[in-house]
Amino acid sequence: MALCVLLAAGAAQAARPMITDDARIVDAKACQVESWVKSNRGSTEYWAQPACNFTGNLELMLGGARTHGDQGTQTTDIVFQGKTLFKTLEPNGWSWGLAAGNTRHPQTHNGLIGDVYAYVPVTFSFRDDRVLLHTNLGWLREKEARKQRMTWGVGTEAQLSESTWMIAETFGQNQGKPFYQVGLRYWLVPNRVQMDATYGNRAGSSTQERWLSIGLRLLSPAFLP
Structure with missing residues (x-):
């Protein structure tokens, strides 16, 4: 699950609930808040x-994140990330950018620097933005393990109706079996309020590493000075 946490942090600005990030950012002078509950075997985030x-x-x-498990409730992750684009996405076109961040685990990391990551997101648009393909x-x-790893992800979004999208993705590292996640996203208020639900697991795994999530995403209009 540590890999899922790190990749989730790196995908903070992908449209929830995807872990594979998209080559898009929040509108200029605007903000968003993504929140979700993730139920793992033996813990809830x-x-x-x-x-x-x-x-x-x-x-x-x-x-x-705060996690509730066998040891009670504790702050498990603090994430800071910056993301920029070198090419913006247009219908039936493509875009790419760069994201970098720091994930600190207060229980194991001293100081402000924890696990450091960076990745290149690339997004391809098809059928006038009704189908999107993301690659990372x-x-x-990893600070504590003193190891460096390659990370990757491939995901797709497909519009089922005016308000409903289906997502599917797979992601992992250069070692071990990959993870996968599938789910649905629904706009309660177009371009402002969104709900989602997903199921995820590691390829070839039983229920030990599976998770369920439900989330809420809020986007503001431009208001910053």
Whole structure:
């Protein structure tokens, strides 16, 4: 599950609930808040990740998680990330960017620097934005283990109706079996309020590493100075 946490942190600005990030950012001078509950075997995570775009092409996110498990409730992750685009997405076109961040685990990390990561998100648009394909390729440095790893992800979004989207993805590292996740996303208020639900697991695993999530995403109009 540590891999899921790190990749979830790296995907903070992908449209919830995807872990594979998209090459898009919050609108200029606007903000969003993504929150979700993730039920694992033996624990439950409560996430909140606010993000704002102050300059027009730099999205900054600061968020974290509290986990309730056998050892009670504790703060398990604090995440800071910046993301920018080098090419913006247009219908039937493509875009790419760069994201980098830091995930700190208060129980194991001393100081402000924890696990450091960076990745390149690329998004392809098909059928006038009704089908989107996302790919990620990145790098992760685990502070406690003193190891460096390659990370990757491939995901797709498909519009089923005016308000409903289906998502499917697979992601992992250069070692071990990959994870997968499938789910639905529904706009309660178009472009402002969104709900989602997913199921995820590791390929070839039983129920030991499976998770369920339900989330709420809020997006603001432009209001920042």
